[in-house]
Amino acid sequence: MxxxxxxxxxxxxxxxxxxxxxxxxxxxxxxxxxxxxxxxxxxxxxxxxxxxxxxxxxxxxxxxxxxxxxxxxxxxxxxxxxxxxxxxxxxxxxxxxxxxxxxxxxxxxxxxxxxxxxxEMLRDLVGMDKIKEKVVNPLNGEKIAAYYGCLLLRPNSVMQMDDPENPTIIEDIIKALGGVPVIYPYRNECCGGYVTMDDPEFSRKKSENVVVSAKNGGASRIITACPLCKYNLDKQAPDIPVVYLTELLAEALGVKEDGDER
Amino acid sequence: MQRIGVFVCWCGSNIAGTVDVQAVSEALKNEPGVVFSANYQYMCSQAGQNMIIEAVKEHNLTGIVVCSCSPRMHEATFRKTAAAAGLNPYMVEIANIREQCSWVHKDMLTGTEKAIILGKAAVAKVNLNTPLVAGETPVTKRALVIGGGIAGIQTALDIAEAGFPVDIVETKPTIGGKMAQLDKTFPTLDCAACILTPKMVDVAQNENIRIFSYSEVTEVKGFVGNFDVTVKKKARYVNEDICTGCGACVEKCPMKKVPNEFNLNMDNRSAIYIPFAQAVPKVATIDPNHCNMLKNGRCGVCSKVCAAGAIDYKQKDEYIQEKYGAIVVATGFNPISMDKFDEYAYNQSKDVITSLEFERLTNAAGPTAGKLLRPSDLKHPHTIVFVQCVGSRCAACAEKGKEYCSKICCMYTAKHAMLTRDKYPDTEVYVFYIDVRTPGKSFDEFYRRAVEEYGVHYIKGMVGKVFPEGDKLKVQASDLLNNKQLHIDADLVVLAAAIEPDKSARPLATMLTASMDTNDFFTEAHPKLRPVESPTAGVFLSGTCQGPKDIPETVSQASAAAAKVISLLVKDKLKGNPCVASSDELMCNGCSSCERVCPYGAITYEDKEFRMPDRTVAIRRVAKVNPAVCQGCGCCTVVCPSGAMDLRGFANRQIIAEVDAICK
Amino acid sequence: MNDKLKNTRDEIVRISGVNPKKCMKCGKCTATCPAFDEMEYHPHQFVAMVENGDIQPLLESESLYRCLSCFACVDRCPRGVEPAKLVEAVRLTVIRKKGGNRLKTDDIPALLDENIPQQALVSALRKYAK
Missing domain, CATH: 1.20.1050.140 (Glutathione S-transferase Yfyf (Class Pi); Chain A, domain 2)
Structure with missing residues (x-):
């Protein structure tokens, strides 16, 4: 396709x-x-x-x-x-x-x-079963925190991706890859977004809430689909890696090689 | 040729303010058939009615046109006036020049012009009116009450008290409804069970009342005074007549992990169960989805321990047919699902609960034996946040909440908050509100007591989000009066979920041809003057199926509905509506179109002998209307391809004459 | 309210598509707002002040630049008022003026660090400049 x-x-x-x-x-x-x-x-x-x-x-x-x-x-x-x-x-x-x-x-x-x-492509056009089938390096129960932020879910009347208050789409993918999703309350709260350009301290507080909440949930990694979220969270997360969800996927599907991104 | 009198009403200034009533009565004087025309301040007054009676006598009137308010208001009044003057009541026509004219126009000229046209149409119709005589039908002196909550119980008791037999149909294994699940009742704080269960016992002991529990209405036919109803008694696998309710089966049943719906799934029950100690009827019911014997034939413990031999694994659903003169709907309400409001984390934390769950948590017969313990770890909560209007007054999107106010939440939340502070003074209680609505006897005083005597923190604002972190619920909320955002570490969050009509109401309304509003509440015949009657004759409304209401209001309405039922059942015969369909057999081609569209099943077909012009006899299939069942809706007259079907009092030629008069 | 203010109010209402009259003053927007502490005027005040034509203080407020456009208030409002769209319309009223840019292109180099994504720059330019 x-x-x-x-x-x-x-x-x-x-x-x-x-x-x-x-x-x-x-x-x-x-x-x-x-x-x-x-x-x-x-x-x-x-x-x-x-x-x-x-x-x-x-x-x-x-x-x-x-x-x-x-x-x-x-x-x-x-x-x-x-x-x-x-x-x-x-x-x-x-x-x-x-x-x-x-x-x-x-x-x-x-x-x-x-x-x-x-x-949505993974969920609706591929399907969780197909993903499960293609996993070669399962995550072996690693606890992963999905970070949705705002942009994927809101405004819900338009985005219609998932329940904006209790989404499951990334968690389902984490499960399909053999990981254990961490449900933490800040996963759909704002990271501070573009305000980092105007008021970095304010933005920092927002990201810190997210990172602390994910860590409290016992996560060893945070995944996101947004470069700006990653940038903001990274600054607050020296001890917990923030990675793109495609990286995690690539790892589990066995297509991640060092040096790819260069 | 008719001799018609026209009477134009001023309705004070209601009509005369926008319509030149003198001009109307003058203009209508010249219409064909009109021999008398006058106007008067209040036609519906005694003086106005006498004016009609005298005019009938003086001018030998054969028909009457009253230009006044909607026929829904005073058609019956003027029909009675006509009868008193010796005329057939169906020789009266109303031209609605108030609701459909003076009230919707501002300009006197256009208002008057329209009033004259409406009057002309009514005159044209009366010219073709014929005297009609209503038929009579007998009344079955038995009532059906659908729903066995406090509304249904009160209605049934009142009807039975008047000496008429009543059947209650309840879908659950016991009557009692939502009230049986409550702890205390506002504003007097008497225990719900203490005041409800004696009434339940009264129902059980009343020889005029039969209870069909674990049952549902599956079919309704007929009409006011003569309903034919089918009730499905679901198999409960226990012989109700033999079971003594001793509970030995419940105790010994090995399948004990079934979510207990009576406690809102906060604890478990066994597969064979009696919902609660005071259940009526006090008989056991086997849940077929969880009983091992019914599922795979391996168990049979309950049968072995039942001394009465009441267990019957082979029991089948049973269908009962019964006739009723009147039907009362008392199907009640449920809290809405909290799935679409997960900013409050209802699906993410066990310690976010609904108010009805809170009732069970404080009820001595509930899952915690009345001790207020939070569900996650059974610890005593020290900080409780109540959130009002969760899903009520919500117009953002229809699939989320309800646009209406659920009415009961302000008061029960005040009750919960007050009782918590009373029993556990070491607990901080916050109530977030948009408005506190307490219009009821002793209601506002009750709410103020919660604040002033019990120290409940009422905060004008809303909770935006609940963050479950560790063993705390971090509540982020607004305090609008102080223009602050609050962050409260709560142990328990209680959501005042909006209420909605029970899901069974919609299909039931279809069966009863009773109308509903967009929220699935039953519509009353008149919002002020006929609040307990459905527009469908013989169908009455009791309790929250008609709209949100508390217990005192529900009981008042339940008794009012009973009074209406009683005044119907005391009659031996009911005068029907003579404006029914009738078929011209000579024109009927037997196509069955009318039979198919009739919503009341009033039309049947029969083979009839006709003598043909050549003196032979032909047998033809023709439509026949049962005038007792026909409601005069007119669907059949529209679909009839041969023009054989017509509606008495609203004949096609009468309608066309009206249209002609308007278009002239 | 003078004509000029009324025109500004009507323009804000028009371009935002928000009807402030739908607000029932429940305060859920402000309850849910993650920028509350940084804002002088909070979402419910934006709605009420625009409705009342009390626009001038909003035009001058730093609050305009603190809204994260996270849309939490939009999604959680029980009346469908969409306060964030109103905040955006007020901000545009300021930024669209000559000299109204909050973020000037000359300032940008100083704001950059090694990791900053292009997305942050373009988003900030959209929000803070015309």
Whole structure:
């Protein structure tokens, strides 16, 4: 099966592990990620104001590109996914906005592309049984804390990934890989996000809450799908590794080799 | 040709404020058939009615048009007036120039113009009216009460007291409902069981009352005074007539790990069980999903220990048919699921509980024998946070909560908070509220006592999230009056879950053709003036199936419903509605379309002999309407392809005459 | 409320798509807000102040830049008010003005460290600059 793939800027630079292992693991699981040609940065955050059009055009172009190939659009970066999914939702539901966008772009886009986060692709297009089957280095009961943050789950009316207050999608994957998920209450609380650029101390407090909560739960590693979350958490977690979920997946599926990310 | 009198009502300024009533009565004077036209301040008053009676006599009127309020208000009044004047009551037509005209228009000119048009339509109809005579049907003098909670119990007791037989159908193995699960009741703090169980015993001992427990209504046919009901008595694998309720089977049953629904699954029961000590009927029931004997034939202990020989593993579901004159719905409520509110961590911590669970935790017959211990480690909680309005007043999305106020939560939370402080003064109790709603006798005084005498911390604000960390529940909340965010380390969090109608209500409403609102509460015939009657004749409403209410209100409504039932059952015969469908046999082509659409099963087909023009006899299949069952909805007249089916009082030609008059 | 304030209020309501009248003043947004301690005006105040046309203090407040856009208030509000969208609209009202940028491109090099992801930069530019 082939899907359209939107990697995003960070995955080409600071978060190469997220990208490289996403592709490798997908191949093992029978899915080819076809990178969209000439994609542009999603902008990192979705501006909720209805009159903001220009900042959403790159997402619409990516969605249109996937539509032309009759493929679903997958991204693995939480931020890209959030922006693209919210843009798609606005194209479907806000006709005034959609009309304005379509006046800018050369092709009319109708909101019909299906948008998947890599996690949803694993759950809905691959299936936990298939993942289990492909595991070669099971995690042997390692206690892993899934960190969702905000972008994957909220706003739930649009994201519709999982129960926003008690999600299970990453935990199910951890279980499929032979690990034991740690359920801790800060897994869907904010890490401090982009405010790290404006008020690093505030952002630090938020990340600290998450890391402490995960450690209290007995986790030996924290996994995330968001480069900014990883950056923020890393600073607070000298004694607990924060890794991308694709790295963990690659480890268990036996496709992680040292030096991959360089 | 009719001789019609037109009477235009001012309704004080309700109509006359926006409609020129003089112009209306003048304009209608010139309509065909009208021989008299007048207007008056209040047509429904005694003077107004006398005016009609005199006009009938003086002008030999054969038909009457009253231009006034909705026929729902005063059609019956003016029909009686017509009868008093010696006219057939069905020679009266109402033109609704209030609700459908003066109240919705602001401009006198358009209002008057519309009132005249509505009056003309009514005149056109009366010109084609014919006297109608209502038939009579006998009344079955027995009532059915569906639901055996406090509402159903009170209704049944009152009806039985008046001397009529009543059957209670209850889905659970015992009557008692939610009230049986409560600990104390507000605002008097008397023990729920102490006041409920004597009533349950009264029900059991009343010879006019039969209890069908562990049963459900599966079919309802018929109509007011003559309902045919099928009740399914589910197999309980115990012979109810022999079982003495000694409990030996319950004690010896080896399967003891069944979640106990009576204690909201906070402890276990055995596979054969009696829900609680005061159950009525006090007989055991085998849970077929957990009984080894029923599942794989390996056990049989209960049968061996039963001295009475009441165990019957071969028992089958039984269907009982019975006739009733009236049906009372008392299906009650349930707290909503907390699954969609996991910011409060209900599914993540055992120490986040609902208020009903809190009732069981403080009840002497509950899982902790009445000691307030938190479920996770059975330790005494020192800090308790109560959260109000969980899922009530929630309009964010329909699948999450309920838009309405659940009404009872403010008071039971005040009760929980007060009782906790009374019994365990070392416990800090916080209540987060949006508004405290206490409109009831002695209610606000009760809430203030919780604050002033018992030192409960009432905080205007909401809990945003509960973080289970270690053995604490970290509660993050707002204190709006102090503009603060609070962080409380709690041992127990209690959620005042919204209440919703029982899931059985919707299918039951379909069976009864009774209407419901969008929240699945039963709709009353009139929100103020007929609050215990359903719009469907012979169906009455008791308790929370109609809307959230507390015990005193439920009991009041239950008795009111009983009074309505009694006043129906004392009648030997009921006057039917003469506005029913009838079929012209000569035009009927026997297609069965009408039979298929009739929601009441009022239409049957029969083979009938017809003498043909050539003197031969032909047998044809034709529709026949049972006028006692027909409710006059008119579906059949619409689907009839040959125009044979017509509705008396609303004949096609009458409706068309009205439309013509409006469009002229 | 003078005309200018009323226009600003109406513009904020329009671009945010938020109807502040839906608020029932329960305070759950503020209860759930992870930026509470850093904010001078809290989510429920944003809603009430916009509704009342009390906009000027909001336009001048640092609170605009503390909202994490985590959408917890949006998801947990029982009335579907979506306070975060209102905060964003007020912030845009400031940033869209000439000279209104909070984050200037010249400031960026000083904020960088070795590990900072590109995502942090583009997000901050979206939030703090036009």
């Amino acid at each position: 082939k899907v359209s793939y939107f990697p995003g800027c960070t995955l080409k630079n600071k978060a190469k592990q997220l990208d490289i292992y996403a592709r490798k693991c997908a191949e093992v699981l029978g899915i080819t990620l076809e990178e969209i040609e000439a994609w542009q940065c999603c902008g990192g955050v979705f501006t909720t104001s209805r009159d903001e059009v220009a900042t959403k055009l790159s997402s619409v172009r990516a969605l249109q590109a996937a539509k032309e190939k009759e493929q679903v659009l997958v991204s693995v970066c939480s931020a890209c996914h959030n922006v693209i999914k919210q843009t798609n939702h606005a194209m479907q539901n806000d006709t005034e906005f959609a009309d304005r966008v379509n006046r800018y772009n050369d092709v009319e886009y109708d909101g019909s592309t299906k948008v998947y986060h890599y996690l």
